[in-house]
Amino acid sequence: DTAVSQTPKYLVTQMGNDKSIKCEQNLGHDTMYWYKQDSKKFLKIMFSYNNKELIINETVPNRFSPKSPDKAHLNLHINSLELGDSAVYFCASSQDKTGDDEKLFFGSGTQLSVL
Amino acid sequence: SQQGEEDPQALSIQEGENATMNCSYKTSINNLQWYRQNSGRGLVHLILIRSNEREKHSGRLRVTLDTSKKSSSLLITASRAADTASYFCATDPRSTLGRLYFGRGTQLTVWP
Numbered sequence: 278d279t280a281v282s283q284t285p286k287y288l289v290t291q292m293g294n295d296k297s298i299k300c301e302q303n304l305g306h307d308t309m310y311w312y313k314q315d316s317k318k319f320l321k322i323m324f325s326y327n328n329k330e331l332i333i334n335e336t337v338p339n340r341f342s343p344k345s346p347d348k349a350h351l352n353l354h355i356n357s358l359e360l361g362d363s364a365v366y367f368c369a370s371s372q373d374k375t376g377d378d379e380k381l382f383f384g385s386g387t388q389l390s391v392l
Numbered sequence: 393s394q395q396g397e398e399d400p401q402a403l404s405i406q407e408g409e410n411a412t413m414n415c416s417y418k419t420s421i422n423n424l425q426w427y428r429q430n431s432g433r434g435l436v437h438l439i440l441i442r443s444n445e446r447e448k449h450s451g452r453l454r455v456t457l458d459t460s461k462k463s464s465s466l467l468i469t470a471s472r473a474a475d476t477a478s479y480f481c482a483t484d485p486r487s488t489l490g491r492l493y494f495g496r497g498t499q500l501t502v503w504p
Contacts, residue, residue: 320494383434
């Protein structure tokens with residue numbers, strides 16, 4: 278029944294590894310997002326997809342590659358993980374693109390720890 | 393930067409008291425939103441106020457918006473221990489459609 282679900286909830290890995298985080302929304306929304314929250318709780322947008330098309334890429338290293346197989350799913354693959362990638366990653370969705378008074382629905386987050 | 397900035401960073405009050413959190417931003421906006429985040433959870437939308445609105449209410453929440461000062465406030469009346477959470481403002485700038493910019497939040501602790 279969870280509206281926006283992401284897995285895994287916790288991810289602990291070594292530097293240099295490649296990992297993926299999956300996200301699914303069952304709200305029928307057209308737009309999905311990845312946000313990164315650092316240790317100071319600063320929440321920053323990374324990517325946005327609207328109907329499977331990338332519409333926002335907010336100056337994120339190309340080690341991060343989002344993939345949207347359909348509009349209900351947006352996965353995040355990270356290559357060659359670095360210590361600075363440690364953060365909480367949130368998936369979110371909205372009915373349409375923000376700018377039309379859209380509110381975001383967030384997943385519960387993935388705590389990524391790079392050792 | 394375009395994100396909002398909340399003030400104070402932390403607020404500690406007793407149950408029954410009112411809690412006021414402020415948000416300042418720098419660019420023209422379409423709307424401003426407030427979200428709540430419980431520890432270890434995702435953000436939950438609380439309220440949205442459009443740029444042409446000055447005040448909005450939802451239950452015990454009251455939000456004001458002053459576009460001339462580029463600031464907003466969130467008032468929680470008669471607070472409860474269950475209101476303990478971080479509260480974030482998010483701005484939807486006119487210049488960058490499709491993006492919501494968040495601040496770092498105000499950590500509210502309500503003591504029983």
